[in-house]
């Protein structure tokens with residue numbers, strides 16, 4: 670496993686030059702949910718295949734893209750520098766709204782998109798609006814190691830949070846995680862692909878209850894199960 674990761678790393682670095690030129694521009698964006706639209710057309714969409722994607726990830730991606738053809742599923746685009754949410758949704762929530770767009774956050778980027786291709790979080794989320802559920806295809810790279818050869822639990826928790834966040838935001842708009850409970854049942858091999866099936870179980874006022882399971886590509890291994898509570902932000906409140 671570790672040897673294959675090292676080999677993977679070497680080829681990833683070799684691919685670096687080509688990768689920079691890879692065209693994953695927002696021209697390919699679908700008219701997904703308003704919240705997931707990019708604020709400026711120039712932002713690159715990272716939820717598209719790149720050379721670091723394994724055969725499994727590409728295969729699953731193609732299967733879900735097929736499901737998108739009749740409109741029952743949609744791929745959610747993902748930007749690196751712009752928050753998934755439109756920043757105006759959060760303006761009342763920050764102590765200094767100018768920070769949101771100002772120089773203070775000019776270095777900011779989405780945690781899960783901050784790694785070089787293939788080294789960290791490679792993922793794409795598909796949404797089924799009628800069924801209030803999302804499927805996240807996730808390949809955890811070598812920089813996400815916990816115990817040797819396996820993904821760090823925090824990396825799994827992060828992806829669950831992102832998958833939940835997307836699922837909740839589609840129904841709730843600007844939401845934040847209030848509670849996350851995870852049962853880790855089996856360790857996830859590093860560099861493998863897992864599928865995170867999330868769904869909105871209940872909407873109660875500003876509270877959105879979600880649950881998920883994390884499975885292997887062949888569905889045979891259940892790696893984790895989780896529940897989450899997301900709260901729709903109250904525009905009249907601030908975070909402080």
Ligand SMILES: CCCCCCCC(=O)SCCNC(=O)CCNC(=O)[C@H](O)C(C)(C)COP(=O)(O)OP(=O)(O)OC[C@H]1O[C@@H](n2cnc3c(N)ncnc32)[C@H](O)[C@@H]1OP(=O)(O)O
Pocket residue numbers: 753830831832834835844845846847848874875876898900901902903906908
């Ligand atoms: C694609 C990218 C997706 C990325 C997803 C990543 C999401 C994140 O990581 S967000 C970052 C981590 N989360 C945070 O930092 C949140 C910190 N917490 C907060 O800011 C606030 O507590 C917040 C916004 C969650 C709720 O605050 P507020 O709006 O004042 O809600 P509040 O009025 O206290 O509670 C509303 C309801 O929720 C309930 N509630 C709030 N928190 C909890 C909780 N932890 N457990 C159970 N119930 C809760 C309250 O009891 C209340 O219930 P009811 O309406 O029945 O009385």
